């Protein structure tokens with residue numbers, strides 16, 4: 001797009017978030033939308049991150065705290081379940097980890113380059129009640 | 134449905150009433166406005182039409198001119214016909230948003246009843262506000278009398294809303310001299326006037342819920358230049374032909390002929406005055422008197438100030454030996470704007486005309502016929518000498534020692 | 540009133556977002572959390588606007604937009620009027636039968652920072668509210684001109700170090716108390732005025748829904764903890780917000796029809812103001828013997844305000 005000359009844009013510097021028409025965005029999930037190239041959804045901010053949140057499904061209680069407080073729409077929840085982190089749009093702020101209520105947390109920050117499987121192996125284990133007794 | 138307003142074929146209207154009726158007949162969807170002398174009656178008349186059932190649209194009495202134009206911009210982006218009016222200090226307060234409206238390519242019609250800008254505060258007509266707007270990216274059409282005001286409003290809507298244009302337009306009239314001076318105005322019936330303008334056709338309208346649109350984005354150094362160039366291109370290439378087309382349409386409908394440049398006895402003129410607003414008609418009267426004496430005098434009235442019809446003006450003046458440009462705004466540190474424009478138009482042409490500049494009429498000071506006679510006498514001397522016999526810039530109608538520069 | 544989808548977080552999380560990622564807001568920015576909660580609180584169609592400020596310069600920078608509903612920005616002071624103009628146009632086109640989708644009724648929302656709301660845009664907002672446009676105005680109150688690098692606004696609280704009121708050898712920073720915008724907007728007789736904080740999502744979403752169900756102008760003052768200018772680390776946005784609401788520095792209440800006041804959140808354990816201040820870099824300089832009195836005065840002010848709110852609430856009962 002940066003190659004475009006002055007005579008190639010829409011007048012008035014307008015932008016369209018979608019290709020064609022969309023009847024009701026509030027009823028259509030991202031995967032079913034026809035985003036335009038002008039939608040920031042089409043862009044990645046993955047390179048903003050130094051650390052990334054990794055998700056351990058086994059520890060998750062689907063409370064959705066991470067979903068409500070993620071500033072960047074990067075907690076993908078479907079059918080009331082936390083599914084994954086959207087690494088194209090996650091900026092690595094760490095809020096989701098802070099608000100995750102489980103012990104150990106179902107979300108933890110790791111260096112950006114960290115291998116996910118490795119991280120899962122290193123994940124702090126649930127303290128077994130028996131041990132304490 | 135709004136009631137039809139039965140008009141006589143000829144009404145006696147001042148410029149403000151002419152503008153109000155044109156807005157009413159255009160069936161403007163949203164008028165957002167704020168009162169300021171001398172444009173206030175436009176808004177008051179409109180409010181009275183509204184109160185009496187002649188208007189279907191919304192009338193937003195804003196808290197300021199800046200707020201008024203901001204509402205106009207929001208309303209226009211939402212997708213409908215929008216107009217307002219202002220003058221002077223109000224125009225100055227609006228200025229920031231004028232650039233927004235044109236940059237966002239929103240076809241808003243703004244009636245500017247020209248008035249001086251303080252300090253010192255002054256409510257009378259000069260062209261300071263019109264000149265302040267000249268880089269704002271709007272179409273600027275100038276009127277000389279109430280009939281013009283009526284006709285040019287209709288033209289403005291038709292031109293600016295065209296999808297090949299989509300630029301806002303100002304219709305200028307002189308404060309008090311036009312706005313408050315009742316004259317005969319030939320009218321069109323409501324439906325004929327509306328048909329001349331045509332239905333509003335939305336474009337990039339926010340209220341089209343199936344097609345969300347983002348208006349008013351930021352562009353930095355990698356994009357801004359291209360977008361401004363595109364805007365300038367539209368103003369430069371599409372507007373004048375469209376205005377001409379509207380003028381032709383109006384002539385077919387009414388017999389009244391308007392031109393991008395209003396040349397008056399210019400065919401064989403050797404000396405010419407170039408001016409705007411009510412001064413055009415005064416100068417025409419004086420030129421008639423001179424013609425009666427066998428002096429080849431003419432007048433060029435600026436009808437379209439932006440985009441400036443550079444070529445048409447150069448053409449109108451091509452046979453002239455001496456030209457005076459009259460500026461009704463303090464140039465504050467240089468020659469008058471019209472002098473600059475004319476110099477730009479004539480330079481690189483084959484003209485050898487002597488070009489001089491007069492500053493006049495600030496704050497509503499009358500331009501007398503005797504002053505115009507003096508100017509023509511200067512021009513005759515310049516024409517004869519083939520070079521300026523006076524300073525390039527002179528103040529006329531001013532008390533005290535003669536003031537001139539360059 | 541409370542829609543099924545916001546009954547609990549699980550239901551709420553089925554919302555299809557209409558605000559998009561890869562915007563340029565800082566990691567951890569609360570503006571974004573607030574916008575999400577506002578937009579997700581309704582399934583209605585939306586017509587949005589914003590004033591110049593962080594939210595605007597980070598979400599509509601050519602060639603990208605983060606807005607899935609129609610959106611407009613003009614300038615710093617006039618986001619309210621831009622949306623009011625669109626609302627006026629909606630009314631006309633509806634009356635004249637020219638709406639393209641006549642079966643749908645969009646809601647109109649204008650966002651603005653505290654600079655755009657408390658300071659430069661105040662007149663425009665006042666005009667919109669006095670005229671009674673059917674719109675919601677949401678102030679993203681981060682108590683500073685964040686977009687331009689942290690200058691003070693009339694929302695900046697006393698003692699905060701801002702770039703135009705920096706703390707220094709002989710100054711503790713901002714000298715004025717925060718303007719009481721809630722009272723001012725309530726004094727307009729607006730049908731609904733509410734203070735919200737994104738950490739208290741349930742309270743916030745309920746108020747937004749109440750606002751959407753209200754005819755006429757609605758003012759929402761939303762606390763927006765700013766990691767960059769308040770100087771705390773990005774992951775703590777919600778924790779800091781909790782400190783603000785639980786210390787009652789930022790009480791959550793609503794005012795209906797300019798008169799009836801309801802406190803909507805009463806912290807179980809009220810924490811000292813000192814804890815809230817101490818968690819942010821902008822107040823760091825206050826933690827010396829010299830300025831101990833300022834912290835005490837602050838606590839007294841918060842106590843008095845809470846007392847006042849409770850009295851006003853009782854007076855309405």
Ligand SMILES: Cc1ncc(C[n+]2csc(CCOP(=O)(O)OP(=O)(O)O)c2C)c(N)n1
Nearest residue numbers: 591592593615652653654655683684685686
């Ligand atoms: C008329 C005008 N004056 C000043 C500015 C510069 N300016 C842009 S945004 C801004 C501060 C925004 O502060 P606020 O409204 O609190 O929003 P925030 O960035 O904090 O979210 C300033 C001073 C401007 N754009 N326009």
Ligand code: SF4
Nearest residue numbers: 070090091093094096
């Ligand atoms: S790190 Fe921040 S941006 Fe990324 S998913 Fe967690 S809350 Fe969202």
Ligand code: SF4
Nearest residue numbers: 060061063064066100
């Ligand atoms: S906050 Fe933690 S437990 Fe709750 S849904 Fe997110 S990952 Fe699962």
Ligand code: SF4
Nearest residue numbers: 565568593685765767
């Ligand atoms: S400076 Fe503050 S308000 Fe602005 S984007 Fe960053 S965190 Fe958000």
Ligand SMILES: [Mg+2]
Nearest residue numbers: 652653683685
């Ligand atoms: Mg701010």
